[in-house]
Amino acid sequence: MTTAAEERRSRRLKRAAAADGGVGAAETSESGSQRKRRATGAAVLAPVLHQSAKTGRGEGEEERCYRAQDEEEEEEEELESKEEGAGRRMQSPKKRIGHSKKSKKEERPESCFVGNPIPEAEAKKLWPERYQRKVPSNGIAKRTDDEPVLRAKCHYREAKVDGVSYKLDDDAYVKAAEGELDYIGRIVEFFESTDEELYFTAQWFFRAEDTVMKDHAYCHGAKVVHDPRRVFLSEEKNDNLLDCIVSKIKIERVDPNINLEVKEKGIPSCDLYYDMSYSLAYSTFANLPENDRTVSGSSSTMSSSDPDSPAFREKNVVTLLDLYSGCGAMSTGLCLGANLSGINLQTRWAVDLNQYACQSLKLNHPNTEVRNEKAEDFLALLIEWEKLCEKYNVIGNQVQEEIDSNGLDGEELNDPKVPNDEFEVGKLVGICYGDPSDIGKIGLKFKVRWKGYGPSDDTWEPVEGLSKCEERIKDFVKNGYNMGILPLPGQVDVVCGGPPCQGISGFNRFRNKNAPLEDPKNQQMVVFMDIVEFLKPKYVLMENVVDILKFAQGFLGRYALSRLVAMNYQARLGMMVAGCYGLPQFRMRVFLWGACPTKMLPQFPLPTHDVIVRGGAPNEFEQNIVAYNENERPELERALQLEDALSDLPSVTNYEDKDEIAYGKAAKTEFQRFIRLSRSALMNCRTSVKATDMHQLFDHKPLQLNDDDYQRVCQIPKRKGANFRDLPGVMVGPDNTVEWDPNVERVILPSGKPLVPDYAMSFIKGKSLKPFGRLWWDETVPTVVTRAEPHNQVILHPEQDRVLSIRENARLQGFPDFYKLQGPIKERYIQVGNAVAVPVARALGYALCQALKGSGSPEPLFVLPRKFPAVDRGTSSTPKEAADGA
Numbered sequence: 001m002t003t004a005a006e007e008r009r010s011r012r013l014k015r016a017a018a019a020d021g022g023v024g025a026a027e028t029s030e031s032g033s034q035r036k037r038r039a040t041g042a043a044v045l046a047p048v049l050h051q052s053a054k055t056g057r058g059e060g061e062e063e064r065c066y067r068a069q070d071e072e073e074e075e076e077e078e079l080e081s082k083e084e085g086a087g088r089r090m091q092s093p094k095k096r097i098g099h100s101k102k103s104k105k106e107e108r109p110e111s112c113f114v115g116n117p118i119p120e121a122e123a124k125k126l127w128p129e130r131y132q133r134k135v136p137s138n139g140i141a142k143r144t145d146d147e148p149v150l151r152a153k154c155h156y157r158e159a160k161v162d163g164v165s166y167k168l169d170d171d172a173y174v175k176a177a178e179g180e181l182d183y184i185g186r187i188v189e190f191f192e193s194t195d196e197e198l199y200f201t202a203q204w205f206f207r208a209e210d211t212v213m214k215d216h217a218y219c220h221g222a223k224v225v226h227d228p229r230r231v232f233l234s235e236e237k238n239d240n241l242l243d244c245i246v247s248k249i250k251i252e253r254v255d256p257n258i259n260l261e262v263k264e265k266g267i268p269s270c271d272l273y274y275d276m277s278y279s280l281a282y283s284t285f286a287n288l289p290e291n292d293r294t295v296s297g298s299s300s301t302m303s304s305s306d307p308d309s310p311a312f313r314e315k316n317v318v319t320l321l322d323l324y325s326g327c328g329a330m331s332t333g334l335c336l337g338a339n340l341s342g343i344n345l346q347t348r349w350a351v352d353l354n355q356y357a358c359q360s361l362k363l364n365h366p367n368t369e370v371r372n373e374k375a376e377d378f379l380a381l382l383i384e385w386e387k388l389c390e391k392y393n394v395i396g397n398q399v400q401e402e403i404d405s406n407g408l409d410g411e412e413l414n415d416p417k418v419p420n421d422e423f424e425v426g427k428l429v430g431i432c433y434g435d436p437s438d439i440g441k442i443g444l445k446f447k448v449r450w451k452g453y454g455p456s457d458d459t460w461e462p463v464e465g466l467s468k469c470e471e472r473i474k475d476f477v478k479n480g481y482n483m484g485i486l487p488l489p490g491q492v493d494v495v496c497g498g499p500p501c502q503g504i505s506g507f508n509r510f511r512n513k514n515a516p517l518e519d520p521k522n523q524q525m526v527v528f529m530d531i532v533e534f535l536k537p538k539y540v541l542m543e544n545v546v547d548i549l550k551f552a553q554g555f556l557g558r559y560a561l562s563r564l565v566a567m568n569y570q571a572r573l574g575m576m577v578a579g580c581y582g583l584p585q586f587r588m589r590v591f592l593w594g595a596c597p598t599k600m601l602p603q604f605p606l607p608t609h610d611v612i613v614r615g616g617a618p619n620e621f622e623q624n625i626v627a628y629n630e631n632e633r634p635e636l637e638r639a640l641q642l643e644d645a646l647s648d649l650p651s652v653t654n655y656e657d658k659d660e661i662a663y664g665k666a667a668k669t670e671f672q673r674f675i676r677l678s679r680s681a682l683m684n685c686r687t688s689v690k691a692t693d694m695h696q697l698f699d700h701k702p703l704q705l706n707d708d709d710y711q712r713v714c715q716i717p718k719r720k721g722a723n724f725r726d727l728p729g730v731m732v733g734p735d736n737t738v739e740w741d742p743n744v745e746r747v748i749l750p751s752g753k754p755l756v757p758d759y760a761m762s763f764i765k766g767k768s769l770k771p772f773g774r775l776w777w778d779e780t781v782p783t784v785v786t787r788a789e790p791h792n793q794v795i796l797h798p799e800q801d802r803v804l805s806i807r808e809n810a811r812l813q814g815f816p817d818f819y820k821l822q823g824p825i826k827e828r829y830i831q832v833g834n835a836v837a838v839p840v841a842r843a844l845g846y847a848l849c850q851a852l853k854g855s856g857s858p859e860p861l862f863v864l865p866r867k868f869p870a871v872d873r874g875t876s877s878t879p880k881e882a883a884d885g886a
Helices: 004-022 032-036 044-053 071-084 120-126 260-265 329-340 354-366 375-391 470-483 524-535 551-566 619-624 642-646 668-674 679-683 709-713 757-764 807-814 823-832 839-854 879-885
Strands: 151-156 160-161 163-165 169-174 183-193 198-207 230-241 245-249 251-253 272-279 285-287 317-323 343-351 367-374 425-434 442-451 459-460 494-497 539-545 570-577 587-595 660-663 696-698 730-732 738-740 794-796
Touching: 120 151, 151 551, 163 245, 169 198, 183 230, 198 272, 260 551, 285 551, 317 329, 317 524, 329 343, 329 494, 329 679, 329 839, 343 354, 354 367, 354 823, 375 425, 375 470, 375 524, 425 470, 425 879, 494 524, 539 551, 551 570, 551 587, 551 619, 570 619, 587 839, 642 668, 642 807, 679 823, 738 757, 807 823
Parallel strands: 230 272, 251 272, 317 343, 317 494, 343 367, 494 539
Antiparallel strands: 151 183, 160 163, 169 183, 169 245, 183 198, 198 230, 272 285, 285 570, 425 442, 442 459, 539 587, 570 587, 660 696, 730 738
16 A cells, blocks of 8 residues: 555656656747647648648648749758758657756755745735636646646745745756756745645746757857856746755846947846846747836947938938848838838838849839948948048038038039049049959949049049048038938838848758858858948848758857847747738748837738648747647638739730730739739728729730740640640659650650750659649749749749749739839849748838837737738727727
8 A cells, every 4th residue: 555655756756757858958849839830821731831840841632732842942852851861850849847956865954945824815816726626627727838737735935945045036046957057947936736745936047048049149250149147038937846946046137238338337246137038939039028027237228320310300211221132122011011000111221232133123212222232341331431420520410401512423513624634533422342343452432523524434442542532522421421321320220131041052062061151152141130230220120041940950040040139139030921911922931020129029910811832841940930820710811823913914925025015904803903003002002092003014024935945835735734744755654753655756846956855854853843834823833933944943824835924923922013123034033033022021011110109019929900901091000909990
């Protein structure tokens, strides 16, 4: 017969064994609701993404969920399976649980509670779940995180462990598993359970390396150095045996401050300090609630050179810098979304290395200062510009009402011609840092307008060669400051951008998995963060491909998040699917919010549309998908298909060469009516706005195929699923691999080349359906790509013998029809394929401005107004209220 003590010992051993099996890295743990968050739009996605967590792929059983990623993704998956092993399964959720520090050889004072128990009525009021009389039918009460709730006999305010007294709200080290650093927790509860065990409840602090940042919290070579004294308070709590407490520790709360020097001076004497919370939900680092202890330390202020400079005196204007801007899709969408929220967000500056993308952006945003240069040169220029503004004492000085007639690019008046053999500086009309004349010398340069000569004779001259032109330089700096040609620290409200990380591409056979930031092709991630650190904007939004969370265990994604947090920005990481916001493509991308301590951290907008699934997500970051829970059944708009977006466009041939043609017919769907809106109508979009057809359609011409490819395309049947396999001489074996039909003579084209090329037969070891694949009206695309060649992708029009046109691809990305592109046709495809989907950016712009207005919420997700983006801005309700009231 077992005694009561033996039964208690048995239960204790079982709990310890369960704890041993669940201790590990805290950043991989999930609450019950997080484990359920798999759907990315509606129920159709839930089983597919759940399967992806098991197999590492996004393949479903239904035909509409077939895997159809582009060539780069397929090659990357093949490499990943070789390098890391395919078929990985999700790790089991892991919890922080204290481990008893006693052993048989150790003799320590018995842990015990001190004083009288808390009166029963008060204890029941503070911790009602511990005293519930009614127990669920299974006999186990559970918290929201699915952990059983231990029943309490009574509660205490004080305990003694190893002779040291601990009170409620004391902070302590808690014994972790063998070989791990002790956990750090705040004691929020002391109680004796009904089976007479002594417990305390810990609310956990996380060290930087315990969070999703992992080892990237101390990446010295990439300017990420978190203060080892800094910890992050979480909402994670659990119950631990009393003798797991190791020692007392002094942790102080300080106010966050984006000025690290000011913050450092305000940190009181303590072992550790905290200024932010950390939540596993969307890897969120955020401001602490005001009621969390007494605040000590510095005030939460931002350091800026001159946020109210004359160029930004216009009221209610929020300034935006678009880095790696491409043709401007991200900033366009953000501004459209902000406008729907009632905020005047303006793209004041844009930077990109692609000259044609810059031309497109300038054409569509004539008031934007567009700079065609490297991002690192732009950063160097910003540093030099601040020095010049300080040197000539223009920062903060009273400015004139009008810009001098000797402006940056105005023409000289009454300026007599000088002899051809003499050169005199007339004025300076431009500034850059780099080597624009390609003379092999990098540095600060001014563009000189020579006296008596026109703009075609302008030259770039190094600042050292203009030593006798001090007044000309001063005039340029004064006028440039007045006009806001370059931002100073504190003058940018929002920085957005998608730094390219080509070093993680599947085509890069020599990619560095151990140190990705040592690869020059990944350095733009560092440059992006360096610019943020210098300008200190109020908000940051970074976009990137999902591979930054896949490659090298998510090194680059963790680095970006870590860098923001090290700069004292709040941060939140999510993955959004373009199709969930009203597009006929899947296109999952990573988005990272950053917000300075004085502002509310923006949320992620939940999906508005159902979506046809094409591809999966990184397993370890699956909980970061912006989605409804599996058990929720939201009312979503139906998934859009190609017919919804493209069926109104006029027919064109492979040889169409006009940049502008007539629509020819009316819009057929709600999507088409909206996408046709003029710029003014779109900027003032309300539910009452009626679409008016534009007279001309831009960029509706395809890449002209060569004669051989055109003849191949003409023989592809006009039906769903047709591709090169339908050409004569091709047969499909039982393993779905193509092979030559020995009974059919190979067809030769007039050029002498075969109708069915060898590369089509061998692509993806003969298993691919992509070469010369024809799309169909009831389908979607996995992602809009940058290339229009049909050799290894499904890009043929459903009913016309050509590839999709530039405009058709632009429609699939959500570009308004008024958005006109510049450059050679291949360059225009590249601009569209590299763009952020405009509806996604628009939803994020709405979220940004809800945070700007302070009408957001600490929750990571929110519901967009119904029928978004047709928002009636006459109301001042929050997104959730607007959705509920629609």
